[in-house]
Amino acid sequence: MKLKINGRTHEVDAEPDMPLLWVLRDLLGLKGTKFGCGKALCGACTVHFNGSATRSCQLPVSAAAEGEVVTIEGLSADGNHPVQVAWRARNVPQCGYCQSGQIMAASALLARNANPGDDEIDAAMSGNICRCGTYPRIRAALRDAARATSEARAGEGEA
Amino acid sequence: MSTLSKLSRRRFLELTGVSATGLLLGAAVSPASRAMDVLATATGERLNLFVSLRADGAVEIVAHRSEMGTGIRTSLPQVVADEMEADWSRVRVIQALGDAAYGSQNTDGSRSVRNFYATMRQMGAAARRMLEQAAADTWRAPLAECRARNHEVHHADGRRLGFGELAARAAALPLPGLDDLPLKGREDFRYIGRNVPIVDLHDMTTGNTTYGIDVALPDMVYASIERTPHLGGRIAAYDAAAARKVAGVLDVVELQGPEGPPAFNNVEGLAVIASNTWSAIKGREALAVQWRPSPHSDHDSAAYLDALQARVSGGPGRVARERGDVERALGDADQVLEASYRTPYLAHAPMEPPATLARVDGGRCEVWACTQNPQATQAAVASALGVDKAAVTVHVTLLGGGFGRKSKPDFSVEAARLAAHVGRPVQLTWTREDDVRHDYYHACSAMYFRGALDGDGRATAWLARQATPAIGATFDPAVTRLEDGWLSQTFGSVPFATPNLRIESHEAPAHVRIGWLRSVYNIPFAFGVCSFVDELAHAAGRDPAQYWQEMIGDDRHLDFAPEGFEFSNYGRAIAEYPYDTGRMKAVLRQLVANIPWGETLPEGQGWGLAVTRSFLSYVAVASKVRVDGDTLVVEELHGVIDAGTVVNPDRVHAQLEGGMVFGLSLALNGEITFADGAARQSNFHDYPVARLNQVPRVIRTHIVDSEALPAGVGEPGVPPTAPSIANAVFAATGQRIRELPLARHFDV
Numbered sequence: 001m002k003l004k005i006n007g008r009t010h011e012v013d014a015e016p017d018m019p020l021l022w023v024l025r026d027l028l029g030l031k032g033t034k035f036g037c038g039k040a041l042c043g044a045c046t047v048h049f050n051g052s053a054t055r056s057c058q059l060p061v062s063a064a065a066e067g068e069v070v071t072i073e074g075l076s077a078d079g080n081h082p083v084q085v086a087w088r089a090r091n092v093p094q095c096g097y098c099q100s101g102q103i104m105a106a107s108a109l110l111a112r113n114a115n116p117g118d119d120e121i122d123a124a125m126s127g128n129i130c131r132c133g134t135y136p137r138i139r140a141a142l143r144d145a146a147r148a149t150s151e152a153r154a155g156e157g158e159a
Numbered sequence: 160m161s162t163l164s165k166l167s168r169r170r171f172l173e174l175t176g177v178s179a180t181g182l183l184l185g186a187a188v189s190p191a192s193r194a195m196d197v198l199a200t201a202t203g204e205r206l207n208l209f210v211s212l213r214a215d216g217a218v219e220i221v222a223h224r225s226e227m228g229t230g231i232r233t234s235l236p237q238v239v240a241d242e243m244e245a246d247w248s249r250v251r252v253i254q255a256l257g258d259a260a261y262g263s264q265n266t267d268g269s270r271s272v273r274n275f276y277a278t279m280r281q282m283g284a285a286a287r288r289m290l291e292q293a294a295a296d297t298w299r300a301p302l303a304e305c306r307a308r309n310h311e312v313h314h315a316d317g318r319r320l321g322f323g324e325l326a327a328r329a330a331a332l333p334l335p336g337l338d339d340l341p342l343k344g345r346e347d348f349r350y351i352g353r354n355v356p357i358v359d360l361h362d363m364t365t366g367n368t369t370y371g372i373d374v375a376l377p378d379m380v381y382a383s384i385e386r387t388p389h390l391g392g393r394i395a396a397y398d399a400a401a402a403r404k405v406a407g408v409l410d411v412v413e414l415q416g417p418e419g420p421p422a423f424n425n426v427e428g429l430a431v432i433a434s435n436t437w438s439a440i441k442g443r444e445a446l447a448v449q450w451r452p453s454p455h456s457d458h459d460s461a462a463y464l465d466a467l468q469a470r471v472s473g474g475p476g477r478v479a480r481e482r483g484d485v486e487r488a489l490g491d492a493d494q495v496l497e498a499s500y501r502t503p504y505l506a507h508a509p510m511e512p513p514a515t516l517a518r519v520d521g522g523r524c525e526v527w528a529c530t531q532n533p534q535a536t537q538a539a540v541a542s543a544l545g546v547d548k549a550a551v552t553v554h555v556t557l558l559g560g561g562f563g564r565k566s567k568p569d570f571s572v573e574a575a576r577l578a579a580h581v582g583r584p585v586q587l588t589w590t591r592e593d594d595v596r597h598d599y600y601h602a603c604s605a606m607y608f609r610g611a612l613d614g615d616g617r618a619t620a621w622l623a624r625q626a627t628p629a630i631g632a633t634f635d636p637a638v639t640r641l642e643d644g645w646l647s648q649t650f651g652s653v654p655f656a657t658p659n660l661r662i663e664s665h666e667a668p669a670h671v672r673i674g675w676l677r678s679v680y681n682i683p684f685a686f687g688v689c690s691f692v693d694e695l696a697h698a699a700g701r702d703p704a705q706y707w708q709e710m711i712g713d714d715r716h717l718d719f720a721p722e723g724f725e726f727s728n729y730g731r732a733i734a735e736y737p738y739d740t741g742r743m744k745a746v747l748r749q750l751v752a753n754i755p756w757g758e759t760l761p762e763g764q765g766w767g768l769a770v771t772r773s774f775l776s777y778v779a780v781a782s783k784v785r786v787d788g789d790t791l792v793v794e795e796l797h798g799v800i801d802a803g804t805v806v807n808p809d810r811v812h813a814q815l816e817g818g819m820v821f822g823l824s825l826a827l828n829g830e831i832t833f834a835d836g837a838a839r840q841s842n843f844h845d846y847p848v849a850r851l852n853q854v855p856r857v858i859r860t861h862i863v864d865s866e867a868l869p870a871g872v873g874e875p876g877v878p879p880t881a882p883s884i885a886n887a888v889f890a891a892t893g894q895r896i897r898e899l900p901l902a903r904h905f906d907v
């Protein structure tokens with residue numbers, strides 16, 4: 001089975017019903033995507049699938065083979081996606097475990113809505129649990145990233 | 160009394176698993192304190208903490224405590240670097256292996272900074288002194304003319320030498336005595352008290368981190384374990400053949416449970432070994448295990464709590480603390496109030512479930528684990544394998560949250576036993592269902608209070624009883640009641656000036672593994688105590704904030720001994736860390752100043768507050784809620800902490816924010832129930848934890864500026880949060896919440 005992950009094609013030998021999460025982690029050694037519940041309840045395993053935030057614990061590898069997957073490792077070449085930059089500026093992570101999923105969810109949100117309001121942020125991000133309670137900073141960093149994204153886009157428009 | 164000893168490079172290698180060259184320092188100090196928890200490892204604790212300096216100037220500082228989100232891998236090295244005058248950008252933090260040479264590495268009880276702040280400063284200062292001496296020797300100049308500053312030693316005449324250039328010479332020097340080493344003044348601090356970003360920040364935002372669940376070895380296999388649903392259960396029958404038919408499954412292994420108390424042992428279970436985690440989980444589902452009953456297999460938590468409740472409201476228990484004559488004061492009172500409270504079992508549910516990689520090879524075992532307590536892991540694994548502790552190496556990974564769950568090494572014992580059986584490295588990952596169903600649960604509790612008010616509304620008597628299963632029961636089933644040590648957490652140590660007071664403890668034999676969860680018994684007891692104070696205030700027709708000040712009374716240091724109470728004070732001497740009612744009242748005043756307390760709010764809205772002292776810190780929390788029909792929304796949370804000296808204020812703010820969110824979470828939704836001895840919850844759908852949409856958009860934290868000795872930070876934000884919310888609900892609606900979680904009463 002061929003999988004397109006972070007712009008590269010990988011050949012994997014997996015049962016078709018194996019969730020993408022375990023293919024990434026156990027077969028491909030991409031450990032940045034985390035396991036938290038296995039039931040689409042926590043968002044720790046969030047990746048981009050064809051650009052949308054997707055729970056990789058619920059996506060069978062056979063279905064994943066039909067599209068493009070981006071994981072935290074492939075979100076940006078240098079770790080400088082506006083969401084990653086904003087997360088660091090606000091010192092969001094505590095234990096850090098949920099943050100791959102948070103960042104993937106936040107970046108997918110900004111990709112489709114560069115300037116989300118508080119309710120849209122709540123709606124898009126409430127599937128991602130942070131047991132350490134970094135929520136206030138997630139909100140703040142997401143707004144910062146949105147601002148940076150909008151400004152960057154406005155800049156592009158002028159150029 | 161402190162002494163410094165030089166460590167051989169080999170010993171350094173043993174302790175950290177990395178090689179280092181240059182100056183190696185080991186600080187050895189006598190035991191800081193008696194550890195208060197049941198985990199207390201070796202008595203006569205030694206602390207050995209290390210600095211190394213390379214010829215190229217790179218400094219390596221060992222972090223011997225576990226990083227589970229507090230930022231400790233940054234804060235303690237930050238202290239060393241400051242006293243050493245090292246340039247933080249040239250510091251690399253190395254995680255220590257588990258080794259008794261460090262003294263306690265048990266990262267819980269909110270004590271990393273308070274137990275190691277002084278030692279870290281001495282270590283840094285010793286390194287600085289040796290570098291200054293090395294420069295003085297090089298220049299043949301008096302020591303007094305040589306000063307270390309930002310990774311260089313400067314001579315009064317302008318000459319300077321980099322730390323790296325001095326490494327070899329400094330390493331050859333005798334070690335200075337620690338006691339007469341000059342420490343920097345507060346005004347010269349370069350990093351202490353500053354918001355140094357955590358060392359793992361970049362990696363945590365790029366997925367480049369290694370938690371227990373992430374460690375991999377070339378030849379490893381994966382395990383998932385089906386465990387007895389009730390404590391003490393035994394395997395009766397199962398279908399190994401069906402499990403083996405699942406693609407990827409390699410083996411099915413019986414793991415026998417302990418004969419005695421659960422302690423840190425694995426519980427009885429059946430492990431499925433497979434070529435990947437998914438196959439192991441699927442294999443389990445095919446096992447169809449049947450379990451033999453045990454004395455705990457009829458445990459029903461609702462009936463159990465009812466029984467505890469009847470006991471506490473029915474009559475006196477063992478008296479733990481007594482002042483004056485409570486009965487007489489109740490008899491003479493103008494008004495008598497009584498109330499019963501209860502709180503449920505809770506599960507830790509750290510975002511990363513327990514996970515370990517173990518390799519057993521030729522009588523040696525190596526473990527990589529997300530453990531809060533590497534030495535307990537080492538001891539438990541050694542004992543399970545029947546080898547010497549020295550034959551077990553424990554690598555500490557990052558922890559995806561801990562909250563007390565990962566102080567217990569049961570999951571590493573499982574992995575090690577499986578690795579020994581299989582003969583290959585075994586990566587064991589608990590599913591969320593495993594985590595919720597096989598926790599060391601936070602104890603449920605039943606409480607009963609009676610208070611007397613005089614004609615002016617002053618409280619003249621405080622009677623409090625509780626029945627709560629003891630953590631000690633996990634290690635010794637004969638422990639069936641909380642004694643003063645655990646009662647010191649809020650319930651027995653109430654700071655009230657009421658002339659008559661009695662605290663009692665009732666029996667509550669345990670039927671599940673009881674553990675400690677972030678702030679431990681302060682959780683139920685702060686809920687009961689801080690709610691009942693609010694009840695008294697309202698019965699007296701008084702403003703609760705003002706009433707709290709009066710209940711606490713004069714500024715003073717509390718002395719519990721005359722009242723027959725053995726106050727454990729989180730393991731620290733009361734002379735060193737007094738229970739200071741002045742500081743407690745001050746955080747409350749600061750809190751009230753930070754919010755529009757007393758404002759007139761529309762129908763259905765209200766403010767509530769609570770204050771506690773836990774882990775030697777004083778924390779006050781206020782909540783603003785809105786109740787709309789059946790729906791409860793917490794709109795604001797405000798916290799004030801006096802934690803004494805703080806090393807990294809940003810991380811203290813973060814811990815208070817997180818602690819309040821944790822408290823909010825348990826207040827709104829936290830509840831584990833048992834039927835037929837088994838936990839009825841299994842994952843985040845039936846054991847919900849706080850999500851973004853439940854978290855107030857206004858969360859503010861305030862750190863009291865203080866030069867007092869450092870106190871705890873990781874846990875103290877939790878206890879006052881739930882009662883502040885319940886008190887706000889009362890202010891909003893007149894409805895008194897005496898049973899958690901709030902989801903029992905409202906849509907949350």
Ligand code: FES
Nearest residue numbers: 036037038043057
């Ligand atoms: S692991 Fe996929 S949502 Fe929790």
Ligand code: FES
Nearest residue numbers: 095096098130132
């Ligand atoms: S940072 Fe620990 S779970 Fe989110």
